[in-house]
Amino acid sequence: MSDLLYLFIGFSAVWIGIFGYLVYVTGRVRNVRDELHDLRGQLDAPQAGREASSH
Amino acid sequence: MSQVRTSELARPGWLGALRHPGTAALYALLLLSMGLALFMAFIFAPAERVQAEVYRLLFVHVPSAWLAFAAFGVVAVGSVMYLVRGKSRWDRLALASAEIGVLFTTLTLVTGSVWGRSVWGVWWQWDPRLTTTLIMWFIYVSYLALRAYIDDPNARQRMASVLGIVGVVSVPIVWFSVEWWRSLHPTPSVTSPGGGMPREMLTTLMVSVAAFTVFYVVLLRQRMQLELAATELGSLRERLHERNEESA
Numbered sequence: 001m002s003d004l005l006y007l008f009i010g011f012s013a014v015w016i017g018i019f020g021y022l023v024y025v026t027g028r029v030r031n032v033r034d035e036l037h038d039l040r041g042q043l044d045a046p047q048a049g050r051e052a053s054s055h
Numbered sequence: 056m057s058q059v060r061t062s063e064l065a066r067p068g069w070l071g072a073l074r075h076p077g078t079a080a081l082y083a084l085l086l087l088s089m090g091l092a093l094f095m096a097f098i099f100a101p102a103e104r105v106q107a108e109v110y111r112l113l114f115v116h117v118p119s120a121w122l123a124f125a126a127f128g129v130v131a132v133g134s135v136m137y138l139v140r141g142k143s144r145w146d147r148l149a150l151a152s153a154e155i156g157v158l159f160t161t162l163t164l165v166t167g168s169v170w171g172r173s174v175w176g177v178w179w180q181w182d183p184r185l186t187t188t189l190i191m192w193f194i195y196v197s198y199l200a201l202r203a204y205i206d207d208p209n210a211r212q213r214m215a216s217v218l219g220i221v222g223v224v225s226v227p228i229v230w231f232s233v234e235w236w237r238s239l240h241p242t243p244s245v246t247s248p249g250g251g252m253p254r255e256m257l258t259t260l261m262v263s264v265a266a267f268t269v270f271y272v273v274l275l276r277q278r279m280q281l282e283l284a285a286t287e288l289g290s291l292r293e294r295l296h297e298r299n300e301e302s303a
Contacts, residue, residue: 006169011115018158029281
């Protein structure tokens with residue numbers, strides 16, 4: 001293999017590693033926030049119903 | 056009340072998140088510093104006399120190693136602060152930094168291996184620097200595994216903090232390994248007297264280290280946000296579970 005190929009492999013590994021991790025973490029943040037949104041909706045729904053019926 | 060909560064949780068997405076001035080500035084700095092580091096690594100820095108072009112791996116290998124050391128230092132600081140103060144945010148900092156430290160140690164080992172194949176003719180040598188770096192990697196992978204294994208949050212945070220403090224001992228061992236034992240790996244050319252690195256190469260290395268440090272801050276911030284959201288998710292699940300049990 002030529003030196004340039006080693007250079008390419010090394011740089012590619014670093015960029016794929018770092019950006020891959022950033023995309024992975026950002027995706028997980030988004031999923032967790034979506035789930036939080038759903039759960040809060042579930043927790044608030046009956047409360048809202050009770051508040052509406054009391055008016 | 057529910058409307059306020061909903062708006063707080065509105066998912067910003069990639070572009071939405073950039074509306075926050077601090078985040079936008081950080082990402083702009085990241086792009087600028089990474090662009091400059093790449094330009095300097097491939098255009099500004101001259102070819103090396105013996106290794107020609109492949110030596111340019113230095114500009115990703117050394118910053119990765121530096122970030123790994125710094126990340127494990129932050130793990131130790133976060134762990135000490137958690138044990139002293141007992142605040143979960145310190146534990147979140149330690150966890151986030153440990154994960155990023157493992158990532159950068161992996162990249163250090165991979166780029167070192169590729170470089171070693173080109174210069175030494177082998178992918179791996181049981182050389183003191185390489186071996187101690189691999190041991191350091193195992194220590195922090197164990198740290199993450201320990202956290203995944205213990206269910207009780209308090210016990211998990213306490214035990215992880217102890218390992219986070221003990222584990223940082225591996226950092227100076229890796230650093231001094233090239234001086235303590237006979238090693239194929241070169242000694243640090245930046246800190247050793249008369250290191251002999253030309254000024255263009257040294258400047259490029261400094262810019263690369265700075266750019267990688269910005270990347271570390273971006274990753275750390277994102278990973279801590281994830282941990283905070285995950286903690287909140289856990290407590291909401293518990294509340295929902297309790298309420299379902301009450302109504303049943």
